[in-house]
Amino acid sequence: MIKIEELSKSYNDFKVLDNINIKIKKGMIYGIIGRSGAGKSTLLRCINGLESYDSGSLIVDGVDVKSLNSKEIREFRKNIGMIFQQFSLLSRLSVYDNVALPLRCWKYKNSYMDKKVKELLDIVGLSDKIHSLPRELSGGQKQRVAIARALSMDPKILLCDEATSALDPKTAKSIMDLLCRINQQLGITIVIVTHQMSVVKRTCQEITIIENGKAIVNGPVNEIFLQQPKALTNLIGNKDISIPTDGVTIKILLSDKNSKKPIVTTMAREIGIDFLVLDSELDNYRNNLLGSIMINVDDKHFHKVKVFLDRNNIAWTFVDNGNNQVN
């Protein structure tokens, strides 16, 4: 659906995007994550031609975005909806008129417009606010209106630029659920730019981590969160856990296969040892439960632990004193 190859862009001497390669399959929810100023929003804007790029290619549905002239690009953008962090609604237009704006710009018939707007407001659950003004709505409701507007041209792709960053966690969650529903019901490919890990965990199937304009890591979310590459820890930061200087500290990685089993207590009983539990995390990635447990074992018992874990096919890594994984 979207194929980005060797894409680069610079402002003067500053490389905003540096040799980016990403492939996004149809019907997928894809996350582009990174810190502020990493270039992720610029990359997103290249997809619908709001930003240009210097070299490389960006092919959407078989069309190279760079090859389009200004009239063709307007036509092309009908296929790509976009939502923003600050919702970008016209403050003086009602919910109805905001959603109808793209249809008006493309001169659709009133009867079609009426039907379409009502249908979209039904999807986002705001049918009762049809005549309200944006200032009468909450942040979450505004973003729902923006989503309805973005869907008004029946796009194949929806771009979300920090769409949940201005919302409280609970509202953000409901917006994410709406995006997932839209993705499943309407089959729209969604590209999400965010710095919120909760969004990534909850919605994305695959992600790319962007750091200083470079795509450092890409792949399925659960793999990346299990492997904990450097780029990810750079992004979310290490937890401040004081690692004991004695003994061996390891992190047991729980995949969806064994995350529901009582691994550590079984281990303790089976091999008859004690150890410190330093940290444990368990998160829901779409529908997979993934996590890790960090333990500190006495040097003399470490061998037994290693044998137990390997025998049960449980992945683990060493952790050094600075709370970094050593593979």
Place this chain on the structure above:
Amino acid sequence: MLDSAFFQEWLRYFNGIIRPAIGATLRMVTASMFFAFILGFLLAIVLVIYSPHGLRPNKRIYGILDFFVNIIRSFPIIILIVAISPITRMVVGTTIGEKAAILPLTIAAAPFMARIFENSMMEVDKQLIEAARSFGASDLQIIFKVLIKESIPSIISGTTLSIIYFLSATTLAGAVGAGGIGAVALNYGYQSFNNSILYTCVFILLIMVQIIQMIGNWLYKKFV
């Protein structure tokens, strides 16, 4: 002093001189503001399109327009009227009277209003432009359906401000042959040492400003 003879004389001046002058001032302001609004609006649209932060930034076109807008705005109104009197004579046929005043007033007000409208439109959140582009709106659609639509309240208050400013400019034009309430205040009031005429004119101007501001506020509230 305030006897019936005074009031009779005042009434004579009021009916014979001040009342027609009110009409003349209103006609001059209305006509020049009407033309200046249209010209200023068109100019503002061009400025917004080619502005460095506009829809299609173009340094040359914007630079030239910006330069002319600033030049005209730097003329004190009374000097501008005198300075362009040859042009006025060519277009209108005379340089005195209310008709002759409309041209320089329009020329002075159009860039003034253009700048105000440009600022109003440029104040609209840039993300709205991006959003409109993202669903394929053309530049003209962005101007009319987004920028102007969103800045109507600000355009209304800017217009109110301009009209009040140019009401006083029109009064000033009375000094160089434009007629109207300003000419009466100067000729029959100040120069004839007739304070009652002078302050009557001031009072009438005060009322006019109040009414314009009230209408402006009412429209603003209606559209905000």
